[in-house]
Amino acid sequence: AQSVTQPDIHITVSEGASLELRCNYSYGATPYLFWYVQSPGQGLQLLLKYFSGDTLVQGIKGFEAEFKRSQSSFNLRKPSVHWSDAAEYFCAVGGLRRAGNMLTFGGGTRLMVKP
């Protein structure tokens, strides 16, 4: 069975500081990996995705993530955080199978940004 672990429930960083959100996954085949962001009371917005190829992927809003197969990780990074980045971040794993691309999500990491 596939699963996703986000070890950090809450993270607080100062505006302008760098950010890394951790994600570990378990999946029986080559995974498709995603990071989504959710503002309070809103749906999910896709930040970036990894299907294959270059293990460092660039996304929107200055985010990037690195796929490390040996560590089963897909950590999200941003070199300089803005106050507007405060939100909940979800890592997800999926793959093409009978159930289309059913996603399994981690529990999320809530990011708070200090001025």
Next chain:
Amino acid sequence: DTGVSQNPRHKITKRGQNVTFRCDPISEHNRLYWYRQTLGQGPEFLTYFQNEAQLEKSRLLSDRFSAERPKGSFSTLEIQRTEQGDSAMYLCASSSRGRGSAEAFFGQGTRLTVV
């Protein structure tokens, strides 16, 4: 707006009542997913449609839940005899054919409160 649209955005209902939510996917997307998100958790998969066919249902989808997608366009999710444990955000997502099917676009969700 060409994104995924969900209605209503909020629903408050008394325990035991039936409720129905609607999802309008992106028009060219043939795959549609329903997820449920409880407070402080990541979304959990409920069910998946390819065109009008419901191809997979999670065991989270009890007998009180039913989903339809007539004509492969919009979808409805009905909950009968609601219980307080049904209180959650219900998210709809859609994706296209082929490799694009791996990328799901989410609506803003319907927040259900059962009192």
